[in-house]
Amino acid sequence: MSRKKIALIGGGQIGGVLTQLIAQKQLGDVIMFDVVEDLPQGKTLDIAEAAKVNGYDVNVTGTNSYKDIAGSDIVIITAGIPRKPGMSRDDLLVTNAKIMKSVAEGVKENAPDAIVIIISNPLDAMVTLFKEASGFPVNRVMGQDGVLDSSRFASFIAWELGVSVKDINALVLGGHGDTMVPIVRYANVNGIPVMELLERKYNDKAKAEEVMNAMVERTKAAGGEVVKLLKTGSAFYSPAASAIQMAEAVLYDEKRLLSTCAYLDGEFGVKGYYVGVPAILGANGVEKVVEFTLNEEEQTLLNNSVNAVKKLVEDMKRLGL
């Protein structure tokens, strides 16, 4: 069996960590594309030269020509600028939309059969733009948002309760922006509701709710918290790790149920937009969006988040992007 080929479009901070993870997990050969001359070649050469020490056999190379991504099974896109302190993801729209359009053309022309995972922000709008500009079927175009947002939510719960994060299940839905929706009702530690554990910890229902609210708000602002501390860019380890989990689900046909920026065709009452929802990921990409019943409050929050995504998509159209 020949090795899989994974193309990375964008060789910046996230692109570098993606390459390292793919090599260490031996998921396939990496071709890293970037518009900056020599950058992808230099970064991949550095990682390739650690192969002996780390014990991996995959090929890791860089290019400035889209032709080299031909035959890729998976394409992961990070091309675009990241946030600076004080910026929201939405502030990246104009610059990154222009970049995403050119990326979509390059991928369409050179890797027309690939499954595409997008990380560039503002995520939901960038995924929509890629889908429209490439004409790829919706099951082969997805975005990384919920895996990371859910991981952040799970981390805060684990730290609060003093238990391993491995035992936390915590789902975040909606757009990958300030309106995202952490689902509190189903957050659990190996099946035990987090709210019950908080109430027992504090012996006070109001205090438990206050602590949970703080974790929800921290989750929604978690990307910005990192940006504020880094000052020169945005999170890169955790977004890369999250996209790799999605890529593994596709490469190994795992049928994982992961929160994914997926195309909705009526599910959750949303039609024609990309939003973060639970989806089954396997060899065919997004194989199914998994619906479940939201209560009134959750549905209202989700609708609010969808409206924020719709507004961005409309802005993109209005600006001719």
Ligand code: APR
């Ligand atoms: N084609 C390919 N690559 C491009 C293009 C383009 N048209 N334009 C810019 N790039 C490259 C840059 O040269 C840079 O190497 O994209 C890379 C982006 O890397 P960083 O600036 O380090 O950003 P990173 O932290 O990796 O984040 C990338 O992911 O999470 C999002 O908000 C984040 O939109 C940002 C993206």
